[in-house]
Amino acid sequence: MGELFSLLSYGPDGWGDEIAQGVWLTVRLALATLPFGLLLGLLIALAKNSDEPILRAAANIYTTIFRGLPELLTLFIVYFGGQILLSRLIGLFTDTYVEVSGFVAGMIALGLVFSAFASEVFLGALRGIPPGQYEAGSALGLTRLKTLRLIILPQLIRLALPGLSNLWLVLLKDTALVSVIALDDLLRKTNIAVGVTKEPFFFYLIACLIYLVLSLISSIGIGRARAWAEKSEVR
């Protein structure tokens, strides 16, 4: 048993440092995807909440596609499709070879999936805000954008937070998929360690436990965020 744990030590013999690098990439990828996915999700929710039927239809097509496709397939389509599209576009001008970064492809693919699910959460939250709030805004002479920013958004965050925290935990787990396109995240580093040490059970169990710790830390953060968002509710 002690031997197994010595494999986790830092330095040239152990895999601790490699795995830590992998964790760092996993966290960075998830954190980089979050703002992109949130913003896109909010825009799509606004489109779905619009009075304009054509805009609603276009937004619904988006959610149908990205909620229905397996995340792994979305990742491959973005990674390989992006590669082909980009090299054709650039091939029109010069003949330099371009390579799509796995990190960016992972970020875009995970962001597309995240935004599709987030738009549903935001839409539910938008519908939970009484129309009187909009009317009050317009009675005060605020522009529509100002009403949205000053009155609707703060309430939206509170209503959407539980759903969004679930999506964050899903996102954290989905980052594991980028190991398949050879991006050095936690799971891929674990794969490498397994390939060398031939201790799959031990290393994959460690990887699973690290994911659990990450989600545990997130839960603490989410609890704080919830307390902050709900402070106006305390009577």
Add this chain to the structure above:
Amino acid sequence: MATLDTPTVVRPDVRARPWTVARIAGWAWMAVWIASATGICWMFVTDFDGDFFARYAPRMLGGLVVTLQLVVLSVILGMFLALPVTFARGSPNRLIGGLAFAYVYFFRGTPLLAQTFLVYYGAGQFREQLEMVGLWWFFREAFNCAIFTFALNTAAYQAEIFRGAIDAVPRGQTEGGHALGLSRMTIFRYIVAPQAMIIALRPFGNEIILMIKGSAIASVITVFDLMGETRLAFSRSFDFQVYLWAALLYLLMVEILRRVWDRIEIRLTRHLKRDQD
């Protein structure tokens, strides 16, 4: 025959709807969708290669069957596994409750891909022990390992769904059963379970959709499901079309399930609907 004088009604002209920003954006976005769909169809038609199609289309359909097997088997096995876990979580025994909680927490908190690796490669490490208990034949096949992992994974999610649904049935229902002198078993079977099933229906459908999507992960451990066949075809031909074909098939599966589920829900909740009058 005398006709009644119809009063002349003067209505204001119907005004054309203005071209608001939302409307322009909607049309622009829709134009992008239409252009992409046309482009993809155009690609299917112009790049159509009879040999390529003849070689890979049957294989992909075979992959589709494997995907369906993965989903159906793991969802059903998961359901059988989820029921005891559901009851264990509600158990007054703290050890049993704690174990069930740990099980659900582990499988819901870690990526399915990592779990699949853990089972598939981990089983290889314990080959001797597994041979000793006569289970090696099972874990030798990647397909079985995938089923095993998916069933454990979906069981954890399903247990949460069932527990939530049972908790959502109002207490008065159970109390009513007690007042009628029914046994606990009868109360559960005839009063609580039917109501909980309706509550659980929609999340359960979502869980199946998650399983359809998650089953693509089996391709990473050399199972030739739809995703596996697609990856194989792409690695041999470098023809990006195969991914689009796979995408269409997955979308089709998910949409069909969603439609069927809507029907089932309407059928099962018809006694709760009031006549529209």
